[in-house]
Amino acid sequence: MSSRDAVLARIRAALADAPEPDPVVRDYRTAHVPGADVPVGHVPGADVPVGHVPGADVPVGHVPGADASTGHVPAGRHVPAAHVPDEHVAVIDLLAENLADYRAHVHRCTEAALPALLARLLAEHGSRSVAVPPGLPHGWLAETGEVRQHPDEPPLTARELDGIDSVVTTCRLAVAETGTLVLDAGPGQGRRALTLVPDHHICVVRTADQVVASLPQALPRLDPARPLTWISGPSATSDIELDRVEGVHGPRTLDVVLLE
Amino acid sequence: MSGRTYLGMPAFPVEAKASTKDERLRANLRHATHTIRDKRARAVGELDDWALLREAGKRIKDHTLRHLDTYLLQLEDRVTAAGGTVHWAADAAEANRIVASLVHATGETEVVKVKSMATQEIGLNEALAAEGVNAYETDLAELIVQLGDDLPSHILVPAIHRNRGEIRDIFRAQMGRWGRPAPEGLTDRPADLAEAARLHLREKFLRAKVGVSGANFMIAETGTLVVVESEGNGRMCLTLPETLISVVGIEKVLPSWQDLEVFLQLLPRSSTAERMNPYTTMWTGTTAGDGPRDFHLVLLDNGRTATLADEVGRQVLRCIRCSACLNVCPVYERAGGHAYGSPYPGPIGAVLMPQLRGTTSEVDASLPFASSLCGACYDVCPVAIDIPEVLVHLREQVAAQPGHGAERAAMKAAAWLFDHPAALAAAERAASATRAVHPRTLPLRPAKAWTDSRDLPELPAAPFRAWWKQHRTTRQEPAE
Known part of the structure; x- marks a missing residue:
């Protein structure tokens, strides 16, 4: 047998x-x-x-x-979220609050102001290079000046990624109650290693249609067939005396841009 | 590296007698468990429907276990359809053989590991070492344990028994033996220690060809595996290698994708007391151009089906390994994790290991008694495992085994005494009158065995009955 x-x-x-x-x-x-x-x-x-x-x-x-x-x-059944505007504002505020509570740096801006903001965030981090996932909207990195852009086409090796300072991506959705970003390797997000190996991740969230309140509202909108990465703040550990330390193996700095 | 095992460890009372006298261990544990238990209470308090989530979690698990064969077959089907390969292991030895042969097939001699209770349970690192394969633990606490040639003492925080100074000393002394040495002048600041681990392990992640993991959940409906973590070492091991091997207990399956909306609320808040853990990875088979090209799932029985057959004990298979029960347990707080003699310490270990391994060894037979039955573990359990109920059930089983005559006699004696008030009163008076000469432990077998693990309490100057009689007569009593 x-x-x-x-x-x-x-x-x-x-x-x-x-x-x-x-x-x-x-x-x-x-x-x-x-x-x-x-x-x-x-x-x-x-x-x-x-x-x-x-x-x-x-x-x-x-x-x-x-x-x-x-x-x-x-699974996979598409269920439209049903937000009315006032509630949605509260949901986005809660997302910002919970992201910040777990040491992500939260920024809000309009699409027009985004290229300047991204350039500023890269400069403030001291980044000289940035990984660019396929499908990142054209123009987002138009004002980054000297920062060298590394498109992931053809795919960068893990060692190449290790030498790149930052990565800029979109996301699939964000969950307000838990302060979570979910990436599904879709356009503008790239494969999983891209947001893992560089030490600085800037993630742009479209607040109009990418923010849900809770896990029960998030799961029906995700496709389990895709590789998913859920990110709630920068990497952290509580392994030393249960004292939380931000930053171990994943990106130690997480900037989140809430795009209005 | 990872030379130590739990094999042949002494019974709980023997180990605990030593560990409870270790002042530094007790201070480390008290600080850590009290910190986390307060945080957990706050995280759980944020959700006013916690009781409903807990009940849903319990029922989803019970339903799954009742139809476990169906869901495992569905899982196997979906994982295979998504490009993975499913293996079945009846016991630890078979699981270890399967993993070793999969690693050999890649031609590699080292693997990077995500923290996993199942691979601790089966002793995978030792089995791989015997086959010439180095398994590198990459979770910070597991790294501390592995570099210190130590054993884990907590499910979530395996190095909870070590303080920052001890961790610095281990890193300074040992990192250089296995790769990049600790930075010059390493301090005991947690941030510096985490940085040292980041530098030490990065090289291993970048060159790793084989990753080994467990999983927190497996979704039968979709074939998806889920690993929750904090540091990013899990993402590294699950994403960068070409081959991924996941060893997962058969009880970790959940029927539906939707079930995650319950368990991803219950687990982080119970475990690390966070609204959500920093990173969760979910993958279904393999994906071209993203992550490992080969994915193997090893489904592990290793005593789980025997546990499933016990109608009281099977509820233990609901466990999601959050470790909330450890953090509130007065016995764990004082004895520490090593006293339990297995990778699963604390209340959950006391009900899990005697079922997975049986109660033939001294340590496993002693585990059901390593509890005061205070019930704090049940209160915090996110899937409502009635640990005291299972403990009592297992005590009955142990007591029915040959070799426990003394304990049975003691219980019988107690039962008789409480049925005979006059004899009890006389025994109490005699005990009080002679208390100055009472020893701390009893000298003769079989009573000695009882006090090997328990200091006798000091007796009061007068028996309660005598005290009551006196105080009742001197106080103004309300009319009956």
Whole structure:
């Protein structure tokens, strides 16, 4: 018997008399920001009736497309976020606050002011070189002057990346409640190594359509087939006396530009 | 390097007797555990639906475990479809053989490792060393442990027993043996120590061809693996090598992508007391032009199916390795992690290891007793594992084994005494009257065995019954 078959047989033997456990109930909040929480049903914009309490013998089946015993909505289902402007301002403010709380440097600017801001951030970091992912909007690095630009086409080696001071990218989305940026290697973001090896990462977030309040609102908008990197502040460690130190192996400086 | 193992370690009471007398260890642990437990309380307090998230997490895990075969097969299917290769390991030896042969196939003799409880559990580093492969730990705390030829003592912070001065001394003495030496004049500032680790490990990351990891979660629906971390060493190991080998316990599977919305809220706040850990990497098979070209997933049983068969004990398989239970445990705080004799210390280790390894060894049989049953561990557990319930259940199992006659007799004796108040009163009076001559430990077997691990408490001058009788008669009692 192969180990695969042996392990599966052991699992089935172990569970032979096991009762079906209580059904999964997803009655937690879809967001904790006032106004951004959709009371029940965890899918923003979904029209979902209320009424599940823990222990109630009713499977969650009110979300269209959800499975009865696990209450889950299949991955990859695109769900539009439903923000009204006032709430969205609160969500963006919370993102800025939480990013700063974990030692990211947060900047706000308009698209027109972005090239000058990026040039200033590179200069302030003392960067003489910057890695450029495929698909970064033309013109963003138009005012960086002496800073040498290294497009990742063809791909830079890890050692080449190690010699580059900074990298500028976009992101897939940002999560306000946790102060998180999510990159999915799409246009303007590049492959994962690009935002890992250089010591300085500048990430530009389009606030109009890339900021969600919470994890339950973020996951449906992400494609699990893509390699994903979630970034919440610069790299850090608490391994020495549980004292948080920013900056170990990943970029030690994280600048986040919230583009208005 | 990594020569030490937990094999043949003494039982908890023996090890704890020594460690509780180590003043520096106790000071390090007290400082660290108190710091993190307060932070955790604040991070959890931010979410007013924590109880609902905890209940959802518990139920998702219970549902998954009940249908574990189905979800593992679905996972295997999705990982394979995404370009990965899935291996099944019935036990530690088989997992180690699989990893060693995969490394040999690459022609490499060194691997970089992400911190992983599963590979600690199976002793992978030692097994690879025996095969001529150097495994470099890259998590800062694991590096401290490995360079110090030491053993981990905490799930999240394996070097929690070391303070900054000790860490500086280890770096100065050992880094040069394995690569780039510590910088001249290295201080004990945490930022300087982290910088020394960055410089020491960067060279290894840049040349590494093989990475080895565990995973925090595996998603059956999509074939996605998830690793949460803080330092970026995980991203380095998961992204830069050409070959990635992940060794993951079979209980780490979750049914759906959506389930991450629960566990990515529960884990960071319980573990590092953060809203979110600095870095999380998620990958599904392989991606052309981004990350490793070859991905191998080794699914590890190693006692998990035996645990699954125990209707009380199986709840332990819900564990997401956050270590919140260690940080609140009064026994862990005083005894330290090494006393538990396994990579899983603290309350969760006391219920996990006797199930994974059985209770035939002295250390594993002693673990269910390494607790005061205060219940703080259950309160903070993000997946509501009733650790005291499992401890009592395992104590019953151990007590039923041959060789525990004395303990059974002691419990029987206690039961009899409490059923016979007059005898109890007489015994108490006798004990009080003679307390000046009481020893701190009992001299004769089998009672000696009990006090090997417990100092006898000092007895009060009068038994409680006598005190009560006196105070009841001298106080104005309310009418009944």
